[in-house]
Amino acid sequence: MTADRDYGCRQALEYFEALTGGETASDAKAQEHLKACSSCASELELRSRLRARLKAAVRGELPMPGLHDRVRATIRERERAPRSSWLPNRVMLAAAAMASLCIAALVVTRSNIAPSTLAAQDEFIGAMQARVAAVFGVGLGDHLHCSWFRTFPSLPGPELTSALGGEYAPLAKIVRDQVPDRFRLVIAHRCSYRGRRFVHVSMKDDVNLLSLVITDKQAGESFPASGGTVAGGIQLHHAGVDRFQVSGFETADQLVFLVSDLRPDENRNLLAALAPDVNRVLDSIRKG
Amino acid sequence: MGGPIPTDAIIAMPDGDEQGQDEPACAGVSRGPAIAEDAGSRFEAEALPHLNDLYRTAARVLGDRGEAEDLVQEVYLTAWKSFHRFEPGTNCRAWLFKILFYSINHHWRRRFRFPLLSDREPAEREVACATPLPERLTDEEILAALDKAPRDFRAVVLLADVEEFSYKEIAGILNIPIGTVMSRLSRGRKLLREQLATVAQSYGILKTNNKRSEA
Structure with missing residues (x-):
């Protein structure tokens, strides 16, 4: 041809x-x-x-024979008692809430297992950073310093996101939209650690803490050229140490990290879901 | 294929303590027993014939039949709760599929499982391998090949090639632009053919991985 x-x-x-x-x-x-x-x-x-x-x-794949009947029965049940049928759910929810409170009281808090002095905390951060490639240590360090060692107020004020500054403010919503509803926003600010500036959004539930951390690249700083995964056209990189998972990607002049104590695949997939929108925000800031 | 999808008919989806929230009938429309019975019959007549379609799509996208059955029940419950907003004559099937994919995304989010789960997004490339004669592959082999495609691509292939929705309907169901539908469909079909060729080679149906098929 x-x-x-x-x-x-x-x-x-x-x-x-x-x-x-x-x-x-x-x-x-x-x-x-x-x-x-x-x-x-x-x-x-x-x-x-x-x-x-x-x-x-x-x-050729059909559902189990009873599915039609189960759906039909559920609809008819709702027809007959559209309101009262919710009552057991409300009771269950109340019981679940009580159970959660009891469990929460038994959970060992981070402050009980984390080093208590600033020097010990710095030593802990340094030890964790030393066990991952240097570029991953950048995001991990800020997460540990700024989020993991912190005690959060139970009800953060509505002014929380204002500390991000106007151009980065959309990041809080982007993270909020991708995590399960049980997570609440606990940090949305700009901070510095060891002389380096970061944009930092953190959310937590009763068990897990996660941070989106963004910082400007320094000379020669980059993720490894090979390995990682690709999501939405963005190359993602991953590392883990102890209970901490670090996933990241880079733009022309910034490093973006998601650091958490989620499972490795959860952390990776959460960043994969966040990356396109985060990238868009950073791109629009870059273009002014 | 039917009418437009009544997107505004989708209300708050199942979500944590949502089950304690008001049903749609409470949003200003009181559903008396006689009306409810009529609506129930109408709902069953309009929506239940699509149950198998929803189930097989959910099963293939989720990769789990049990989860698919649970999700389909959830979809019907959600659809019933907002059925008073459904306009007769509009595309009920596409509306149910829209709720299905909304529920699938919600399901993944609840479990921290996101649609972009593939370890490596398939690179864009031309299909360099021959496709075996489709008739020589079993259903299991075809389904196994389909399951290997990333979910986003698999979903579009299922909606277009199995459920026969138009691109416009798929865009409405998945809430993505038509251009994205077309590119995902194109890539999804290529991936499927690559996988089928791999399967065929492993069974000796194809001898080479280049441009010639045995037949």
Whole structure:
């Protein structure tokens, strides 16, 4: 095939693909091409057969026999008693709330297991940083210094996000939107640690603490060139030490970290979900 | 394929203590027993025929039949709660699928499992391997190949090629631009063919991984 013919094939195949999705107007050239090009005709025929086989395979999977009846019964139950049926749930919720309080009272707080003096805290941070590649230690250090050793007020004030500054303020919402509702915002500010400035958003629930940490790159600072995962076109990198997980990505001039005591896959996936929106905010700040 | 998706019919989705919140009927519309019975019959007639479609899509996207059954029940409960806003004549099936994918995303978020779970997003590349004759592959092999595609791509392939929604409907269901639907579908189909070729090679149906098939 010549280059022109290849181009014509691609165009024709794209047209017929779009046609199956109802997204294109009639294209006489593509129709003409199809009549003349046996390669495209057989390719389209193969695609059509593949779709038919896929459809048959997936549609062959049926739910367990009782599902229709269970759904129907649930709907009819709700028809008969649309309000009162919620009562057991409210009772259960109240019981669950009480149970949570009891469990929370038994949970060992971070302050009980963390070093108590500033010198001991710095030593702890240094020891943790030394066990990951230097670039990961940047985000880990700020998370430990600023969030992990801190006792948070039970009800943070509404002014919390104002400490982020206008251009970074959307970050708090971006994080809020991606974490389960049990997490609450405990830090949204700009801070510095060991002479380096950070933008820092932290959220916690009864068990876990997580931080989105952003800082300007310093000379030669970068994540390893190989490894990591790609999500939404953004290369993500990961490291872990003890209970701490550090995932990160970089822009032209900034490093972005998610540091937490979540499971490794949870931390990685949370950053994967956050990265496109965080990237967008940083990009818009960069462009002014 | 049906009418437009009544997007405003989706109300607050199941969420933590949401089950203690008012049902849609309480948002100014009182549903008396006779009306409720009529609405129930109408709901069953309009929505229940799509149960198998919702289930098989949920099962393939979630990769777990038990979770899929639970989720489908949740979808129907949510749909019933906002059914008073549903306009007869609009596309009930697409509306149910929109609720399904909203629920799937919510389900992942609750469990810290996000749609972007793949360890390595597949690189954009031309399909360099031959595709085996579809008729020579079993259902299990085809489903196994589909399951290997990342969820975002798998979802679009399922909605387009199995459920036969238009691009516009898929964009509404997944709340993404039509251009994204088209690019994910294109990549998803390529990935599926690559996986099928791999399966075929492993079973000796294809002898090479280049441009010729045995047939």
